[in-house]
Amino acid sequence: MKTISSIIIVLTLSSVCAFSQTGSIKGKVVGKADAEPLVGVNVIVQGTLRGASSDINGEFTIQRAPVGRHTLVFSLVGYNRETLPNVVVAEGVIAEVHVALTSAPLQTEQVVVTASKREQSLQEVPVSISIMDAKDISYRNSTTVDDALRYVPGVNMTEYSVNIRGSSGYSRGVGSRVLMLVDGIPFLTGDTGELNFETIPVGQVERIEVVKGASSALYGSSALGGVINVITKSIADEPQTRIRLYGGIYGRPSFEEWDWGGGDRLNDGQSISHSRRFDKLGMSVLLSRLADDGYRQNDFRRRYNGFLKLRYDLSSEEALTTTFNYMHQRRASFLYWKNLREALVPPDGQQGDGVKSTRFFASSQYTNIMSDELSFNVKGLWFRNDWEDTIDEGANQSKSDVLNAEVQGIWTPDKLNIVTFGIEGSYDNVRSSIFGKRSGAGFAAYAQDELQLSDAVKLTGGARFDFHDLDSLAPVSQVNPKLGIVVTPTLGTTLRGSIGFGFRAPAVAEAFTSTRISGLVIIPNPALKPEKSFSAEIGASHAISDDALLDVALFHSEFRDLIESGFIASGQGQFKNVTKARVQGAEASVKAGFFNRNLLLDLGYTYVYPKDLTKNDLLKYRPRHVAHASLFSRLGFLSAGIDYRFVSRLDRIDEEFAQIIANGAERGSAFVTDFRLSADFSHFGYPITTTLNINNAFQYNYVELIGNMMPPRSFVLVIEAKL
């Protein structure tokens, strides 16, 4: 997983401004055991923003390094970090170095960008972060980002609502207590304030980073329970074309009663992508299509995605990257079952319900290193969201536009401090039949300092000021501080601790929904206030051996003014600030390799105690136990794997809602096992990989949400060619 190279760009860019005294550093990095060149090694001039990534020959060049005596830091996933002191750079001279890296415990040198809005080693981060990369996504044939998130420790999905360590329950697609970013830029819909996973083409995802815990000190509203950062693929240096085809079939339901006569239910998808460079211009383009009959009646979907990424190197040290993405989808709407006897059939009155949506975003990023101590990154995004449905009494429709712009700086005043700071602005405009014509704006400023107290201790402190003004709601302002510490007492052991505050401004849909659903009248609430949170965590990771890594964490979160939908005295429905809550828990994960890492094991377990302090009861839709186990083995051109997920029975659901749905209270624990078998024919000179996925192989029947049976066993065959 040598993904480091893809994100080194920020460090390798520098200003067109002339540096008065600079030289270059060239070198080669190899593995100590076999002397083979290592690709994607992250090489940084310590205490500066200068760096490079090794190429296919293990070679790298750092240009315009400041004159003087430096320490180089080498890091790569799966290898121990090495430092090379006393590298002398003289004006106009190329210094040459040769370094051999030793194999390290699993995943100790993974690089992340979300925790501090800059690239850093996972071991330097004071909060818990999980990472899922493109290989994991492709291997599991995840067709959307939320599919992939089901395999991340500490993350639980309730339909499309993300729950990180008990922070969220089920929000009915309105509001999110987890912030999603695309390449570091907030990506929530303007009207409902939800995470929209289907817009992001997973074929262009390089990796997904999940930060667990309140992160509003850097990211502002919605980062109440955590942050999901979807990082898109870098443009390939050499021309590269990928074709990916899959086709699958859902198995028959377990019981004759559930066989609703839909025949064979199929799904298939096709995507083609191409990435290449033309001198200073690089481009990636992807077209994809997805068709899914669905395993339930009135549950089909058809989706089309188009993605274009352009990068222009203004100089060897400056670049402008622009991304366009378009998605069109038509799908049926399955809200809940008719009853448990007909669990795969909607109520008769909901036959034919559906949603048509068109979503588009364009984003742009410009990076410039002004000097060896100061760099800037300017980024912006426009997200257009347009949908209409045919649900219930007449069609609803909504159009929204979100504009977001940010200027971020990184300042390294000396070799001990790294200061990240920035300002951010946003504008939101909604035209909708159920939310009305609404607009809002926000402004934020933030700063954070990472202080290397000693070789073993690093402190992080920062705060962010946010101002939000949403239509007729009272304007709100908020300051969210954070503090973190990382201690590395011995090689392979890291202790971490952090506290932070979070908040979430109400979404347009929560404040202004005015509609009628199945006879229930929902009215606006112009008095809604932001939700607020405080979270703390202590954790440790320890390399049990070169082939085994243990990570444990204890966490505690307090929430105030949580927004929930409910009935008011008049019998109408409304979103209200009703709940004060406390969520405590523990998380443990183990990664281990056996037989020279030909057999990899990944275990994770999260315990959550989610207390509703207002009602002195447990919070809704929070499973107390979530566990996963993955086993992956490679033997020659064949590889095989098992994924196992356990989610304990929900202690509480939306009891009022369950009463109006036949058998609505029916639920249980989930035990789901998936099998994968893959053949990589590149061993024989053919650049083709085929994978057979058997999902829910033992046909375990479970619900995540009231009246929503999850998929039965399904078989999917994937063929991928890389040309």
Place this chain on the structure above:
Amino acid sequence: MSGKYVLAFLLVLTVSSCDEGIKPPPFTGFSGVIRYRNWPPADSLRDLRIVAFRNFPPRSIFEEVLNGRAVVYPGLLDTFALPLYVDSMKYHIEAPLGRFEYIAVAQQYGPNIFTDWRPVGQYDLDTNLAVPSPIEIKQDVETQDIDINVDFQNPPPRPFAE
């Protein structure tokens, strides 16, 4: 840690998946398929329901239902009707124990919801349309294959006065 312990651990986890999880509850009632022919224009098709009568001939749909002598699907308070203009549909209806003499698909063809009903299909195992076939409902048993052919141009006799 040895690899065999890992495999044993995963085997235990995997076996836990072998339980089937949620199951359909026991069902007391009847089910079958309705097959349609010759759908009428929409203005004469105001509602369509399945009715199971204890007695044959019944007096009227509403009187029999309100006196507990008939089961109607969708229920009287449900605002939706059976799916219209389809070739066929499967149905499952919960019903109390005992014998039902007459199972019919009833069409509301006019504005009067009390009187403007007529049967357009009935459960019948023989060709004598004057006498429909009865069914017996037993505890926790789904009486299956209660299939009904509906031909809007050739409906069975109307046994109820209104």
